[in-house]
Amino acid sequence: MAENKPSRVGKTKNLTKGFKPASGQKSTMARRSDRFLTQLSEYKRVSLVTHVNPDPDSLGSMMGLAHLIEAKLGIPTRLTRDGLISRAENRAMVELLDIELEPIEGITWEAGEAVVMVDSQPNTGRHHLGDDVPLVAVIDHHDTPGNLEEIEFVDVRRSLGATCSLVSSYLREQEVEPTSRLATALLYGIETELCGYPREASPLDDKALIHLYPLANKDLIARIRNARLPQTYFNGLLQGLQNSFIYDRLIISWVDDLPQPEMAAEVVDFLIRFEEVDWALCAGVHKNNLILSLRAAVADAEAGDLLSKVVGKLGRAGGHDRRAGGLIPLTSVSENAIENIQSELRKRLLKVMHIEECRGQRLVSKRDILQNLHT
Numbered sequence: 001m002a003e004n005k006p007s008r009v010g011k012t013k014n015l016t017k018g019f020k021p022a023s024g025q026k027s028t029m030a031r032r033s034d035r036f037l038t039q040l041s042e043y044k045r046v047s048l049v050t051h052v053n054p055d056p057d058s059l060g061s062m063m064g065l066a067h068l069i070e071a072k073l074g075i076p077t078r079l080t081r082d083g084l085i086s087r088a089e090n091r092a093m094v095e096l097l098d099i100e101l102e103p104i105e106g107i108t109w110e111a112g113e114a115v116v117m118v119d120s121q122p123n124t125g126r127h128h129l130g131d132d133v134p135l136v137a138v139i140d141h142h143d144t145p146g147n148l149e150e151i152e153f154v155d156v157r158r159s160l161g162a163t164c165s166l167v168s169s170y171l172r173e174q175e176v177e178p179t180s181r182l183a184t185a186l187l188y189g190i191e192t193e194l195c196g197y198p199r200e201a202s203p204l205d206d207k208a209l210i211h212l213y214p215l216a217n218k219d220l221i222a223r224i225r226n227a228r229l230p231q232t233y234f235n236g237l238l239q240g241l242q243n244s245f246i247y248d249r250l251i252i253s254w255v256d257d258l259p260q261p262e263m264a265a266e267v268v269d270f271l272i273r274f275e276e277v278d279w280a281l282c283a284g285v286h287k288n289n290l291i292l293s294l295r296a297a298v299a300d301a302e303a304g305d306l307l308s309k310v311v312g313k314l315g316r317a318g319g320h321d322r323r324a325g326g327l328i329p330l331t332s333v334s335e336n337a338i339e340n341i342q343s344e345l346r347k348r349l350l351k352v353m354h355i356e357e358c359r360g361q362r363l364v365s366k367r368d369i370l371q372n373l374h375t
């Protein structure tokens with residue numbers, strides 16, 4: 001990665017764009033936002049990248065940093081998109097807030113361009129970035145460690161609920177007031193990371209919410225949160241409910257035909273509220289992948305580590321303390337091949353959770369499913 005870094009622009013010239021921390025700040029530059037801006041001050045352009053299938057936290061974070069960079073450094077920025085945005089709420093966010101995203105596959109990096117990664121870390125298997133990406137900074141809150149050795153600026157805070165909270169703290173430190181549109185994006189980004197159950201939040205998240213709430217457009221947030229849903233959503237949810245099996249304090253839901261990859265998370269967000277379990281996993285087939293989503297209703301669950309141990313070399317996984325996701329590429333989507341991988345996954349999961357191998361008990365019995373079916 002290092003040898004392909006573009007040369008900085010005008011290092012010896014008199015810089016008009018050079019960043020100086022606000023007066024009154026110690027020259028030791030204790031504030032991370034000062035160091036972040038200083039690191040970027042000599043580039044011609046800054047591009048923001050994030051993980052595949054960007055979610056509200058990654059979209060809001062890209063928008064917030066772009067706004068900060070443009071306001072304080074006067075450097076042009078661009079936001080990118082890796083993969084698709086398919087969840088209805090996330091699509092509504094992009095549409096209603098008019099977020100312009102350049103598809104990552106069509107991008108060529110220019111000399112003098114810096115790339116900032118948000119809500120993710122390099123080499124975690126969550127991007128389609130080439131080796132030539134001029135990555136200068138990484139700002140994230142995931143437990144899953146990435147390869148950060150070559151990165152000049154790193155701010156990873158695992159105790160934070162949302163990357164948007166970290167970005168909001170940069171804006172506050174630099175006294176850059178977010179526009180209503182930006183405040184809406186940041187608030188929704190934080191809300192989606194925090195307001196589910198189990199909640200993983202810190203005082204910095206609360207501070208950001210308090211600051212952003214009066215500035216945000218609550219009508220737009222309501223429209224995003226309650227985005228209209230396609231028929232495939234109900235089909236996917238029904239499949240999940242019909243194929244949910246309980247093993248002690250764990251429930252596993254198999255979806256043979258996931259309408260879109262993020263649906264796995266929606267299924268477990270629903271199932272983790274079941275009072276009889278502490279863990280919920282959804283494994284759904286989407287295209288040639290088995291998409292995994294895990295939730296834990298107990299503290300110090302280390303869900304990210306646990307899922308990554310379970311998946312091992314079959315694929316990749318990671319996440320937070322109580323929320324995790326993963327992906328297993330399927331070599332075949334035949335019924336047999338899928339059943340094999342499902343049974344291997346179940347075996348591994350029961351083992352790491354110290355649950356005895358047993359026949360799973362259906363969440364909804366077959367008899368009930370059939371009896372209540374109107375024809």
Ligand SMILES: [Mn+2]
Binds near residue numbers: 119141163
């Ligand atoms: Mn996030």
